[in-house]
Amino acid sequence: MDFNLTEEQQAIMETARDFADKEIKPVAAEYDQKEEFPWPIVRKLSELGFMGMIIPAKYGGSEVGNVALAVSLMEISRVCASTGVTISVHNSLLVNPLLKFGSEKQKQKYLPKLASGEWIGAYGLTESSAGSDAANQKTTAVKKGDRYIINGQKVWITNAGVADVIIGFAVTDKEGRKGNNISAFLIEKDFPGFSVGTHEKKLGIRASDTAELSFEDMEVPEENLLGEFNQGFKIAMDTLDGGRIGIASQATGILMGCLEESARYAKERKQFGKPIGAFEPIQWKIAEMAMEKDASRLLTLRAAHLKDIGVKHSQEAAMAKLFSSRAANKAAWNAVQIFGGYGYTKDYPVERFYRDAKITEIYEGTSEIQHIVISRPYLRD
Numbered sequence: 001m002d003f004n005l006t007e008e009q010q011a012i013m014e015t016a017r018d019f020a021d022k023e024i025k026p027v028a029a030e031y032d033q034k035e036e037f038p039w040p041i042v043r044k045l046s047e048l049g050f051m052g053m054i055i056p057a058k059y060g061g062s063e064v065g066n067v068a069l070a071v072s073l074m075e076i077s078r079v080c081a082s083t084g085v086t087i088s089v090h091n092s093l094l095v096n097p098l099l100k101f102g103s104e105k106q107k108q109k110y111l112p113k114l115a116s117g118e119w120i121g122a123y124g125l126t127e128s129s130a131g132s133d134a135a136n137q138k139t140t141a142v143k144k145g146d147r148y149i150i151n152g153q154k155v156w157i158t159n160a161g162v163a164d165v166i167i168g169f170a171v172t173d174k175e176g177r178k179g180n181n182i183s184a185f186l187i188e189k190d191f192p193g194f195s196v197g198t199h200e201k202k203l204g205i206r207a208s209d210t211a212e213l214s215f216e217d218m219e220v221p222e223e224n225l226l227g228e229f230n231q232g233f234k235i236a237m238d239t240l241d242g243g244r245i246g247i248a249s250q251a252t253g254i255l256m257g258c259l260e261e262s263a264r265y266a267k268e269r270k271q272f273g274k275p276i277g278a279f280e281p282i283q284w285k286i287a288e289m290a291m292e293k294d295a296s297r298l299l300t301l302r303a304a305h306l307k308d309i310g311v312k313h314s315q316e317a318a319m320a321k322l323f324s325s326r327a328a329n330k331a332a333w334n335a336v337q338i339f340g341g342y343g344y345t346k347d348y349p350v351e352r353f354y355r356d357a358k359i360t361e362i363y364e365g366t367s368e369i370q371h372i373v374i375s376r377p378y379l380r381d
């Protein structure tokens, strides 16, 4: 068993780390406070190839794989979880299902623009009454000639206002069995009837764009059906297996940021004539963070590796997400504690990490849903 990254993965991780430290870290707090999408950062990450990491070379990507993507997302999220989720959603929730379920024509049309970052991707599954119960879709798609007419609303969509193409889900058979009556569509922002609604004001990841999407008699050409008719829910769930590796990477990155900042501060800050790192309660917190960072990283890279070699990874992705999101929240809570009163202010990044960590337990399946996914095979008759 080899726990080492390949030379290529190591080099990509170092590029991501270097870029994160030099270009993202100095401005992350400002984008968070302004609740502004970090376009200059995303553009530069696109130039460096981070939007095409799982796309084959023939479509303009580098195809370096999911382990390389995971370690990059960790390094980016270590300084800015908003940028982390932006890149994660593009790669794992849009590019990934397009690669797996798309027709050759769809791949040729969309992948080169997505690989270069000229186009950004999003994933529209959630509706006001379809959250954890995602199969309870109310959006409908009705075939009319060579188009589908789609009506409905999606809520909480990451990248909604910045995306050029979105994978959207809609009921295509009203009488059909729940979960077998939904189809997936590739929706372009310029399709008639498409609009972006209210942008959400959030607790954390405030530089990530989150908004509603409205489809009003939106016309989608029939060739934009993704995968098989009425098989969209399976595509949605399969896609989330990959997406959860992205969120586990984001959570691991937040944890890494908490550990780095806490260790540095514990060496600098003196009380009672000693650095606070000399006190046992601080050492315990640092030790827990270090141990859980390694465990999160290993669980996440195991899932990413399985994805790279084409092995089903639903359980492993759910375990990685559940564990790392819980560990990130614990680490952020302890990081603020290590910083004392200073941790409660916007002068130090741990306040932002504390707010950012929470979302990793909610989106792409809450922690409660991950427990269900993980326990399912053990409880099956």
Ligand SMILES: Cc1cc2nc3c(=O)[nH]c(=O)nc-3n(C[C@H](O)[C@H](O)[C@H](O)COP(=O)(O)OP(=O)(O)OC[C@H]3O[C@@H](n4cnc5c(N)ncnc54)[C@H](O)[C@@H]3O)c2cc1C
Binding pocket: 089, 123, 124, 125, 126, 130, 131, 132, 133, 155, 156, 157, 158, 159, 202, 210, 359, 362, 363, 364, 365, 366, 367, 368, 369
């Ligand atoms: C910032 C942000 C970005 C998002 N980005 C996207 C995106 O890009 N695309 C997208 O499609 N969606 C996105 N979402 C939606 C997200 O995936 C949902 O919010 C999430 O799946 C939970 O759904 P809900 O909010 O409706 O909560 P609910 O499903 O209403 O859950 C409420 C509570 O009940 C619990 N619960 C529900 N059902 C069960 C059950 N069977 N057993 C035990 N507990 C249960 C939940 O765990 C939770 O604690 C985003 C959400 C946020 C906040």
